[in-house]
Amino acid sequence: MKITIIAGARPNFMKIAPIIEAIATASEQGAEINYRLVHTGQHYDKKMSQDFFEQLGIPEPHANLEAGGGTQAEQTANIMVRFEQELLANPADLVLVVGDVTSTMACSIVAKKLNTKVAHVEAGIRSGDMTMPEEINRIVTDSITDYFFTTSEVANNNLRNSGINEDRIFFVGNTMIDTLLKQMPNFKQPEIWKRASLEQGQYFVLTLHRPANVDQDQQLKVLLQEIVNLSQGLPIVFPVHPRTATMLSKIGVEAPNLHLIEPLSYLEFNYLVQKAKAVVTDSGGITEETTVMGIPCLTLRESTERPETCTIGTNELLGTDPNALQPAMEKLFSGNWKKGQIPELWDGKTSQRLIKHLLNLIEPELVA
Structure with missing residues (x-):
């Protein structure tokens, strides 16, 4: 199985790091799975990008599209044009996108138009605020996604209410928390x-x-x-x-x-x-x-x-x-702030569950 993983902006990096690690572990254990990491260059400031790759142990991207800044439309267009070239040159069985940044939406559209399956990590979350670019990115991405990996039961219900079949929704937890729990000793x-x-x-x-x-x-x-x-x-x-x-x-x-x-x-x-x-x-x-x-x-x-x-x-x-x-x-x-609890499956093992599901989903299709 060939997976292309998209990273575009600072919020993405914490989410892809444990996924890459889980893929490496699965491969070492004999699973036929490999990945190609594509950095769209949506965030190009060193503090907003390169530091995260170094600190989180993310390997150097196989490709950097260097899409840069600009307006929402300019950035979306740049990412789409460059990612289309990338995906044509390096076909994948699946494009995996995370979060809700411009790169998430843009690369999902390109993948689907090239008849490549899309998995969305952190699918189904909604703010209800259509003035946020991120909300538009979420809605568009989820409208064309094949496999939905979710962080909460609220997200599951959002997807169900939009007509997504249960067999395409996978409640796995929060990959960003995988990174947080792993990196706490290194703060x-x-x-x-x-x-x-x-x-x-x-x-x-x-x-x-x-x-x-x-x-x-x-x-x-x-x-x-x-x-x-x-x-x-x-x-x-x-x-x-x-x-x-x-x-x-x-x-x-x-x-x-x-x-x-x-x-x-x-x-x-x-x-x-x-x-x-x-x-x-x-x-x-x-x-x-x-x-x-x-x-x-x-x-x-x-x-x-x-x-x-x-x-x-x-x-x-x-x-x-x-x-x-x-x-x-x-x-x-006054000391009366709520103590709070940790949501279900925010346990540091989300990425392992996610890759296990992907292997079960994609491998039978490839064999067929």
Whole structure:
């Protein structure tokens, strides 16, 4: 079985690393399976890409499409044109895509038009927010996918409700948590730890990049001021996403306890998360990691595609109104934040289950 694995952007890398490892293990045990890793180049900044490959032990990609940036349409078109050439030159039995970035959707479309089967890892998640490019990517990808590998029963139900047959849905767990659990012993203290005199449980980690929070200068300014005002003077470490840096330079919010830093590597960032008092974010993936690490998470979004982090885990969805921060911070400082539990099958063995299913699915078809 020949599998082409797609990696496009930072959120993908944590998800493909354990899948590649599981393929290598299966091959060593006699399974006829190999892979070709294609990096689309959607994220081309070293901190956003190359560091992850090095730290997570991901082999060098067999191909880098170097699709680069541009608008949503330009990036999608570049990836599709270049991946079509790649797949024609190197045919596969299956194209495996992960997550919900532009590369996920673009490569799925190319594969299906070349009559190649598609497996979607992290299928079925939905936020219900059609203003998010990621939501469109999810819906389009799942509308043409052959095999759906899911992280939760919520995702399973989303797929069932859209008419997907049960025999194409495989509840395997969360590959990103495979990586998290494996890498925990390797977390690395970042330079900001000593520079800001951080202490365990006595600082916040902040990440913001969603358009609803960072594209309007007044919204971003009020959010930051409110977070600073409610932090009781504890340090706030804010690794600044490139998207956010441009707007921050315009609004000029400063505070003695607000530390704006460059994006961190995976091992450094999660070192901070694991030891933080809480995380304030508008990310999706970070809410999964905080849930597994038992760290309170305050999410500044109106909806989430990962509701299990709220119903089971340590996450609370606050919305984008800065006024929602005060009661949440009061609950946090009073010691009344929920403890949370780890969702089913988020156990570090997801990738093994996933590859076992793929072998059972594809091998009989190849023989036939």
